[in-house]
Amino acid sequence: MPKDFKSNLQNRAVGRALALWRKESGLSLSKVGERVGWSTAKTSMMQNALIPIVDADVVALALVYGVSSRRRMPVVLGAQRARDPSRFDLLNDGVTTCVGWTYAEVEAEASHVQMVALDVLPPVVRTPEYDAALRSAQLGAIPQQDHRHYGDDQRNRVMQHLGQGPSLRMDLAVGEAVLRRPIGSPLVMADQLLRLVALAELPGLRVRLVPDELGAFPGMTSFSLLSSREDEFQPVVYLDTLHGGTWLEAESECSLYAETFDRLAALALPAADTIERLVEAAQSLKDSAS
Structure with a gap:
């Protein structure tokens, strides 16, 4: 393994594709090693994006797995892009399609997620009614895309990990304005806030x-900071945008968001006071609805 190697998101996307190909083929690591002529450890490290993945090795594995050229090419290009994403994008002028990734795929590799939600609640904690009301309001204004869409399977997986405790930790800082923003009916909002109260009981979720009385505070923007246990996977930041999401990977950029979250967490209300305000807001909404 290269010294001080850090696997970027593009390299990780290529690794996921290689893991999927082998799963579809049904071949064991040892059988793959025999056919391509390298060790099982190399195939495993490529699948887990623990080493730089070169395009020639992608082609070799694609031939072993019987992957079509149509499916192979985005992964080959992804391996090329992973070496120097900025230069690759400059030379290709954004017209070349590489294998990509979703928020859920990156989150599945994370051990700690720190989120700031100042406008709307993040998908992972939304009720179906809250999510539907939000999506309905966005139709016509925001293009349909699934960059951060959560299916039920993905949400259930995250909740299972949060319930188990050490496998995933999630810290969520919520702006008090979110409690008053009417998404759907008052009952929809009330149910959403009560669900957030229930989820706060999970061992892995804080x-x-x-509060509004805090006034201006550092980093008044919503974001997610995702960190992994593996040293090869550096922390990354996700920002919601109209075109589907922006990822930041540079250490100098991510460190600013990590510092901002720490400062914001120090200013936020304690957990008990947070729950009390959530329950009060939910009850107020139910009373207004009746």
């Missing part, structure tokens, strides 16, 4: 409210 919810903290950023």
Whole structure:
């Protein structure tokens, strides 16, 4: 393994594709090693994106797995892009399609997620009714895309990990304005807030409210900071945008968001006070609906 190697998101996307190909083929690591002429450890490290993945090795594995050229090419290009994403994009002028990734795929590799939600609640904690109301309001204004869409399977997986405790930790800082923003009917909002209260009981999830009386605070923007146990996977930041999401990978950029989250968490309400305000807001909404 190269010294001080850090696997970027593009390299990780290529690794996921290689893992999927082998799963579809039904071949064992040892059988793959025999056919391509390298060790089982190399195939495993490529699948887990623990080493730089070169395009020639992608082609070799694609031939072993019987992958069509149509499916192979985006992964080959992804391996080329992973070496120097900025230069690759400059030379290709954004017209070349590489294998990509979703928020859920990156989150599945994370051991710690730190989120700031100042406008709307993040998908992972939304009720179906809250999510539907939000999507309905966005139709016509925001193009349909699934960059951060959560299916039920993905949400259930995250909740299972949060319930188990050490496998995943999630810290969520919620702006108090979110409690008052009417998404759907008052009952929809009330149910959403009560669900957030229930989720806060999970061992791996901590919810903290950023109160209005705090006024201006550092980093007044919503974001997610995802960190992994593996040293090869550096922390990354996700920002919601109209075109489907922006990822930041540079250490100098991510460190600013990590520092911002720490400062914000220190200013947020304690967990008990947060729960109290969530329950009060939910009850107020139910009373107004009746």
